[in-house]
Amino acid sequence: MDYTQGRGRILANVEVAPDHYRMEIEAPFVPERALPGQFVMVKVTDGLAPVLRRPFGIYTINEARGSFEMIYRVVGEGTRLLSEMADGVDIDVLGPLGNGFNLDLAGDQPLIVAGGVGVPPLFSLAQGLIGKGKKPVVIIGGRTADDLLSLDAFRAIGIEPLLATEDGSSGYKGYVTAIMEERLDDGKIPSAVYSCGPKLMLRRVGEIAMSRGIPCELSLEAIMACGFGVCLGCVVKTCSSDGSSEHDFSRVCCEGPVFDAKEIIWDEA
Amino acid sequence: MRPDLSVNLAGLELKNPVMTASGTFGYGLEFDPFFDIGQLGAIVVKGLSLKPKAGNPPPRIVETPAGMLNAIGLQNVGVDVFLNEKMPELREKKAPVIVNFFGNTEEEYVALAEKLDGVDGIAALEANISCPNVKAGGIAFGTDASVASTLIGKIRKSTSLPLIVKLSPNVTDIKVMARAVEEAGADILSMINTLTGMSIDVRTRRSNLANMTGGLSGPAIRPVAVRMVWEAAKSVNIPIIGIGGIVSAEDALEFILAGASAVQIGTASFISPTAAIDIVKGLERFLADEGISRLSDMIGALEG
Numbered sequence: 250m251d252y253t254q255g256r257g258r259i260l261a262n263v264e265v266a267p268d269h270y271r272m273e274i275e276a277p278f279v280p281e282r283a284l285p286g287q288f289v290m291v292k293v294t295d296g297l298a299p300v301l302r303r304p305f306g307i308y309t310i311n312e313a314r315g316s317f318e319m320i321y322r323v324v325g326e327g328t329r330l331l332s333e334m335a336d337g338v339d340i341d342v343l344g345p346l347g348n349g350f351n352l353d354l355a356g357d358q359p360l361i362v363a364g365g366v367g368v369p370p371l372f373s374l375a376q377g378l379i380g381k382g383k384k385p386v387v388i389i390g391g392r393t394a395d396d397l398l399s400l401d402a403f404r405a406i407g408i409e410p411l412l413a414t415e416d417g418s419s420g421y422k423g424y425v426t427a428i429m430e431e432r433l434d435d436g437k438i439p440s441a442v443y444s445c446g447p448k449l450m451l452r453r454v455g456e457i458a459m460s461r462g463i464p465c466e467l468s469l470e471a472i473m474a475c476g477f478g479v480c481l482g483c484v485v486k487t488c489s490s491d492g493s494s495e496h497d498f499s500r501v502c503c504e505g506p507v508f509d510a511k512e513i514i515w516d517e518a
Numbered sequence: 519m520r521p522d523l524s525v526n527l528a529g530l531e532l533k534n535p536v537m538t539a540s541g542t543f544g545y546g547l548e549f550d551p552f553f554d555i556g557q558l559g560a561i562v563v564k565g566l567s568l569k570p571k572a573g574n575p576p577p578r579i580v581e582t583p584a585g586m587l588n589a590i591g592l593q594n595v596g597v598d599v600f601l602n603e604k605m606p607e608l609r610e611k612k613a614p615v616i617v618n619f620f621g622n623t624e625e626e627y628v629a630l631a632e633k634l635d636g637v638d639g640i641a642a643l644e645a646n647i648s649c650p651n652v653k654a655g656g657i658a659f660g661t662d663a664s665v666a667s668t669l670i671g672k673i674r675k676s677t678s679l680p681l682i683v684k685l686s687p688n689v690t691d692i693k694v695m696a697r698a699v700e701e702a703g704a705d706i707l708s709m710i711n712t713l714t715g716m717s718i719d720v721r722t723r724r725s726n727l728a729n730m731t732g733g734l735s736g737p738a739i740r741p742v743a744v745r746m747v748w749e750a751a752k753s754v755n756i757p758i759i760g761i762g763g764i765v766s767a768e769d770a771l772e773f774i775l776a777g778a779s780a781v782q783i784g785t786a787s788f789i790s791p792t793a794a795i796d797i798v799k800g801l802e803r804f805l806a807d808e809g810i811s812r813l814s815d816m817i818g819a820l821e822g
Binding site for chain 2: 252253254289292297298299300301302342343390397471472473474475477478479480481482485486494496497498516
């Protein structure tokens, strides 16, 4: 429990793809402590519409600038208001929250599988892994070429991501998991797998990794009210920790957002 | 001169009238990174049951205009884990601890009340007879005056602690419920719990909550809550704790003028973790600015 609520200042708020924005916020208490995979809760208005904060994964952690970046997609009223905020404006930030990825998971040939707005949080992970002398392979997917986020950022740190789009407008036509499986079938076995993205993708990535006995961490998304463990709104079904019940409900905000793939119990449908 | 914020609720002495609402403040310790929770009037912890409870499947919450619906389903660690693991640390925070509790049967309510009686650091009990999100217990006890009366009578006999009863707004006449619970031996009323509500995703044609319905909280319910506190205050002679969408000191004062002796801060703590303590400071400022020396002089001081 090492987080703060405070005022930050917007340094940049730029549209980087259709309906996708990159926002840099100066709020030194976040980069001072943030770990790859953690998130922040942002209040997009001081008023009541919308009333709750919005969770965003941390994209870059810039300790020297006292800032962090996040990339968000405009999906509703909250993110629409956020997209209209100007540079220099104050913004209420709570964070860094959640557990973050385990950078020491296993070996030095990790595989990162990312989809849609799940890509940005995995960029700081890739940076962290490289910082530990590891050589991550990165697969990025989206519906179309427009949805492939942060490619230049990965290239700037020496990673050429493998690409997949559902419509074939860039890279492989199909899902990231097809690239993942093909690599495994070719004997390119990663030491660990990290993933963030849509639920169905996460589930499949976890199943593939587990079926091959590869350690795998998944970063989950959930609707949440508080972000620090008290509303109990963001739970996900997980294996019982002590065997006393059929399952537990774990809070995505505290026990997660990063879970061992083995812990998650996926619902049918 | 610093205004006097202290209040006395049927012998329960509080340094200020601001408490946290059960289910919105965890077991208190989650707020440690934000402020000294010992500065609050009291801490009301997440509702406890005899055995741990897993709660409802997700999705459990959905945002609504100026509020939110929740259907958590009373997930909690159970009374034993609370007493062994949470209470020792909570005791050191120097805030009176009020334990909210619920059972599936009268016997479970009674067993809990007995177990919590005499525990060092517990200042009062709050019986939850108003949770809208569980099938057994909860609201089943809180919407029928004679059922509520019988239950509260039994709990009353099993504890020497001040007994707060948390009322449901999902009734036809709140005055009838308030009087029934008072006559059965409640020392204090707290009100209101959430209003039952529903929200539908028109594209998937599904409820936004796995539980179908949930409890509405937040500023959206405040006018309803103020009205109900006002009605109940005219009908009973025991103190009332006002709850419902309070996000500012002015909001809290609406309840106090309507007849509440104290307030609980709920959904606001999700939005701003320091909401409760900010409201304490806001009350102090308001009284100082208005030249009012004692907050207790404002209780029920509604004109007209």
